[in-house]
Amino acid sequence: MNISGEHVLLMNICKKTTNGMFYCSDRTKTYCVFQCMFEQHDISYGTVYDDCKCNISQEYTESNLTLPSQCYSPSGTDCSWYQHCLERKYQCNGTENNFAVKFATKFCNLYSRSNQDFSQDGQKWMDAVRKCLQVSLVKTIRPYLHYSCKDVNRIAFDSHTQCYVYPDLHYPSISICNLGAADYFSVFWTIQSSKVMSIDSSRRTMKRMFETLKGCSKSFLKGMSFDGPIRLLKMKLKYSFPFGSRHQLVLDDNTILLNDFVDSIAAKLHWKENGVLWFLDLDINSTVTETYIDIYLTNRNVYDLNARNTTVPSNLNTTINEMKQITETRDIKGHIGGLSIMIISLQGCLDANCDTLLFDITSTASLKAFTFFFV
Incomplete structure (x- = not known):
């Protein structure tokens, strides 16, 4: 019913x-x-x-009822629903579990403000996802139910994959799997560049969105060539444990550590100031001492809808040449304390599987030339 x-x-x-x-x-x-x-x-x-x-x-x-009746039948077009309905009941704003309101509101407003930047298929998908994300949270505001902010956050996050793939069960063709690259990356990079969530929530959100796309049996990603506004680098890293100590790295800790590592490279090479956006995807075949990471780079002016009118120059070729240099020389150092990571090699990929390479560089520097310390 x-x-x-x-x-x-x-x-x-x-x-x-x-x-x-x-x-x-x-x-x-x-x-x-x-x-x-x-x-x-x-x-x-x-x-x-x-x-x-x-x-x-x-x-x-x-x-x-403690909430207006329209709260229980969201249309997806009213972006204030999260504030006037969900937040009114749970008051999670300002807590570490305010992801649901912040991310979903950002996603909703993105469509309202920039729907003309998407194709017709992209507009249908955005519209359906906005409604799906709200409807998935309706059960949390029923007067006979009471959740914690942490529970609301979990329910919202768990709904994302379903809402991305089949936001409207009456129209199965509306799916993230059927989006074109321009539509998908306009959403992805715009949200990725937004500072509306904690670092952890932001990384989890973008990881879920990207994993959903990769899980599609058919999507543009499988046939995409990374020689244009989006580049793909595969970096091989080796962990070492100073002073003879060893400790087990669990996947979540590993992901946090590697994101911090790439963010530090970005800071050294001034990616943000140079209009470059980045995203890290961790290889599932990582081990305790060695891993591969995929680093996606793009020009902010191309896909970030919040930056369409900015004049910040971006040159991905320069960025990649600088990455080649630090791979060859390991010319980057930081002191966050504890575990060291060494860059072993860097590949420039033309396809998602890195079957075709633009370059393949192996570091020739002494392992002692580079030490990056982590807590």
């Missing part, structure tokens, strides 16, 4: 309203919340669980 804006959270006699699909296990309890069963347990028949039941005197109507 779908709940409309005028009839929110109807709690009616289960047998009558659901045509026998639901019933109360205690037959003396007449009123049950069957919409809760759909949203909380993904069950469309059978006994209503205790967390979805109420007595006859406990039904909710529009007169005693």
